[in-house]
Amino acid sequence: MASTDIARGSLERHGLSDEQLRAIFRNMLLQRQLDNRGFQLNRQGKVPFALGSEGHEALQAGAAMAFDRGKDVLAPYYRDLGLCLGIGLTPYEILLSIFARAADHNGGRQFPNHYSSKAAGLMSFSSILAAHLPHAVGAAYAMKYRGETGRAVLATCGDGTTSEGEWHESMNFAAVHKLPFVMLVENNEWAISTPLAKQMAQPEIWKRAAGYGIPGSRFNGFDPIQTYAAVKEAMDRARSGGGPALIEGTCYRYLAHSTDDNDMTYRTREEVTQRRSQDPVPAFEAVLLEHGIMDAAGIEAMRKDTLRETNEATDAAEAMPYPQPAELYTHVYEGAWQPWQS
């Protein structure tokens, strides 16, 4: 099948080439593989904890495609496995984090999925919802301060985080100073067990933008191309000095919050099953097939390859050592860790 870009019927590509579309799909497959691998390892008793991101694949792969590596900065949250992959983190790095190995970026200190990588422009973050958003705004201020155009900060969060005071304070400051800051909300309708109706009184988060005096919009987060278009538009505006935006991608969280959560205690199997009909991975697979961008054999090969990659990363990471106990005392400060100075 030819890989050159030919106008295909009704597929709106927003400038994405076949190669980019395949890369998006690969990211989605890899995200799901790695996501599931975490749960598997937990069930096998090999790791104590894993977080799920099933349902977010299109949103994260599409957003990653709009991210400018080496220039933009990412301030994600702990469900952004696919987004971190998409901006350059490798499966090996992800598994190192899941296994809490010494070679992990964070030396095995952080919870899984709390990646950081200065090289990739991925800011270190904690598990505290919204605490990373003022950091993202500060980073955007630093960019503007140094007169750096062509760069912006992409910050993400879930629907639950938008209730946090620090979400509000961050949006407000970014708006006042017209910062190169894009707030991408991944609205999956659940904050652990809190449904949207208990999180906010009107369910369209993007509508708050007008209150801050900034542009806002909403898009279908199950569609990676629409996601790409929306994120690119907002990031381009931010990079060229046009100020911040609030963009909301709707999706759904198919699994429980984490391996320590049982979602059957707060929602029905029927609801989850019904929403599976929108699952972005098979949906995009169908789009690629329909428009001749990939064929069944190619997809099968890609699946096998992502599985192979996942397996190799798992084996390599698992074989690595834990950090030494003496490591506990490093990086408290630049110098000595003791509070009493001799």
Next chain:
Amino acid sequence: MAVVSTTGSTVMNNVEAVRATLYEAMKNDDRTVILGEDVGARGNVFLITKDFIGEFGERRVIDTPIAEASIVGIAVGMAMEGLRPIAEIQFADFIYPSFNQIVGEAAKIRYRSNGEYTCPLVIRTPYGGGVRGALSHSVSIEALFYHVPGLKIVAPAFPADVKGLLNASIDDPDPVLFLEHKKTYRLIKGEVPNGHYTIPLGKANVLKEGSQLTVVSYGLYVHWALEAARSLQDDGVSVEVIDLRSIRPMDKTAILNSVEKTHKLLIVHEDNKFGGIGAEISAMVAEEALFNLDAPIRRLCGPDVPAMGYALPLEEEFMSSPAEMADAMREMVKF
């Protein structure tokens, strides 16, 4: 502003020392930005940054919205991204909304990222009472924070120390909480060496040597303790007064050396007694120098009530006077 003397130093008060130091920092490093409420057009409510915005511009002197959590949080992000922010919390009493950003984020960033991300941040805030500040303009907060690994805390009492420690805090690659006792702002004057210098964190200062009692203090009370100690000299009572200056890290050697000499320890601080700084000092000395002591360690501290009240008798009851400190010193020397 102040008189330049011929000995290479200038007489100034604590407010002027903060101002002069911040000014030089802004001039010498354009990664330095100041952010906080009313720091720009108003020049800070104590006029510390008066006219800074005119000279350095609103890009570098930022009047923030009223949002303390994000004043610190945004400063954290700036620091992670290569600026050297100096955040101001207008009164220490307003710091509580920023608590997570300070102890959960700033203090842990280096540690959690294995050194890849760091947080070179200074948070300045005026604290302390004696100014009729009542419940929301008088509190001491050091005890809430000194517990936290990854954070540094200093509380200088003299202008020369203000300059040296503020410079050191600004240079420090880790987050520093810089506490300024507001009553000492205009009250305390002293010689401040000209030119740039730093005082290392974790080093106390022996203000007055003595042989019969060690008094450890910081902030406003260091001045009262010194006054009290001097008043006892004519009666032949010899008291050594140590100004901690730095709360985390804290100078162990200075305290232990002094206790080894005097065999008695009195800790004086304005903050509430229970769980205050004095508690840690007492535990450390009991652990490491028990047999040097000829008397139980004593702490003369703020009472364990929520705050000093606005009415003068309530404020006076809360705070300790030089006379009260002198009484405590006399009693301990007699023990």
Next chain:
Amino acid sequence: MAKSKPAPLDFVRQGLTDTQLVGILRTMLMQRTLENRGFQLNRQGKIPFASASEGHEGVQAGAAMAFERGKDVLVPYYRDLGLALGIGVTPYEVLLSLFARAADHSAGRQFPHHYASRRLGLHSISSVIAAQLPHAVGAAYALTYRGETGRAVLTTFGDGATSEGEWHEAVNFAAIHRLPVVFLCENNEWAISTPLAKQMGQPDVHLRAEGYGIAGALVNGMDPIACYTVVGEALARARAGGGPTLVEAKCYRFLAHTTDDDDSAYRSREEVAARRRDDPIPCFERLLLEQSILTAEEAAALKRSVLEETNDATDRAEAMAYPAALDLYDRVYAEGWQPWRA
């Protein structure tokens, strides 16, 4: 940046009797006189501190008229001298607070203007901005929880407070639970020295209501009858179970923040002088004279009476005793203050 202009002052009675209208003017005059008395006493060295509320007389007297004594709850901020007076705090109590006497609501503990009175439904507040808003929402929740219709919570704050995380969290929660609370923003354009343009990305606070899914309203804060009307509608909606409203009353702060502030450092005399044209007291007085609700002689007599009451309150309060020093240790807990148990 376009700013919504409040409607001009025109006379619509809104069911208010002459007595009530004159009562509104009296409250406004009392607010100003007491406030000026605080500044005077400070200049005379008799009290260390006073805060300013000139410019807020219209919104506070109007809102107070809509407040239902014995039913509604007020959770104000420290600039609400007139509102406190309007719901029943006496000039004597205000002076006791300024002089920090033992007979004051807080027994001399609190800063001036931090009143509290369970009898009047006036909550205890601190000086920390927006900290009172979650309290107001919690109080409203309690009312709903106990099935108490016909009661509402009125909570007030300035423009600066709307930047606080806790403002956001409070409004969001009230919206989700459709609580009987009215959020009244007294937008006087200045947060100490921070002008609106540095506080928020767009200047109309009430426009944020839609994002939260609640009702919003704009009113001329210099017009007491308009404020009575709009705040009254919002309170009626709340009492009837119709949920929260965000009301924005545009006014202006004529003086500095407090006796410790010097506003010449950050705004021009010309700006303040120009805004004096909208001074609510002369405007309302003129209206009452034009409508023959008051004669010039009656207005003068009213002012004399207010001054007499202020002088009387000053003398009586000044003559009262400070709290005893040992009062410091009372009411830390229900019993005892020591942290160590014997």
